[in-house]
Amino acid sequence: MTDALDLTLAQKVLAAQPFSNLLGARLVAFGDGEATLELDIRDDLRQQNGFLHGGVLAYAADNTLTFAAGTVVGARLLTAGFTIDYLRPAEGTLLRAHAQVVRAGRSRVVCRCDLSVVDGAGKVTLCAVAQGTIAVPEPARGN
Structure with missing residues (x-):
C-alpha cells in the first residue's frame, strides 16, 4: 500500500478540484479509513421543488467515498x-x-457513505446512502 494522506494534504487535493470549489465543498475529517465532506446548501444547488439536487448528493458521495x-x-x-x-x-x-x-x-477499496442534512436548529437527518468501489491504478511503467 502507498503512504496514506493527512488531512492538510487531502484538503489541498480537494482544493485542486474546480468542481468542488464551485460547490464550496470542505473536507472536515480525514483519517483511519474515514472521511467527512461538508457543503452549505445554497439556493442555486436546489432542484425545482426546493430540495437539494440529487446530483449534488451524488457528487458528495463519490468524492467522500474516494477520500x-x-x-x-x-x-x-x-x-x-x-x-x-x-x-x-x-x-x-x-x-x-x-x-x-x-x-x-x-x-480495489470498497466504501460506504451516509449523506445527511443538518437544519438551522442542528437536527441531523439521513437523506441518502451510497456504496462504492474505488480503483487503485497500477503505477505507470518506468516509475
Missing part, C-alpha cells in the same frame, strides 16, 4: 463505480457526507 479510500491506500485513486439510494428529500442548511472503508485490497 475515505485515500486514507488507507494513498492519493492515486479513481472511482470504479458507486450506487446511491435517496431515502428522503434533502432539506436543510448543510450537507454532510461521511464515508468509511469496508474493505481495502491491493487494487
Whole structure:
C-alpha cells in the first residue's frame, strides 16, 4: 500500500478540484479509513421543488467515498463505480457526507457513505446512502 494522506494534504487535493470549489465543498475529517465532506446548501444547488439536487448528493458521495479510500491506500485513486439510494428529500442548511472503508485490497477499496442534512436548529437527518468501489491504478511503467 502507498503512504496514506493527512488531512492538510487531502484538503489541498480537494482544493485542486474546480468542481468542488464551485460547490464550496470542505473536507472536515480525514483519517483511519474515514472521511467527512461538508457543503452549505445554497439556493442555486436546489432542484425545482426546493430540495437539494440529487446530483449534488451524488457528487458528495463519490468524492467522500474516494477520500475515505485515500486514507488507507494513498492519493492515486479513481472511482470504479458507486450506487446511491435517496431515502428522503434533502432539506436543510448543510450537507454532510461521511464515508468509511469496508474493505481495502491491493487494487480495489470498497466504501460506504451516509449523506445527511443538518437544519438551522442542528437536527441531523439521513437523506441518502451510497456504496462504492474505488480503483487503485497500477503505477505507470518506468516509475
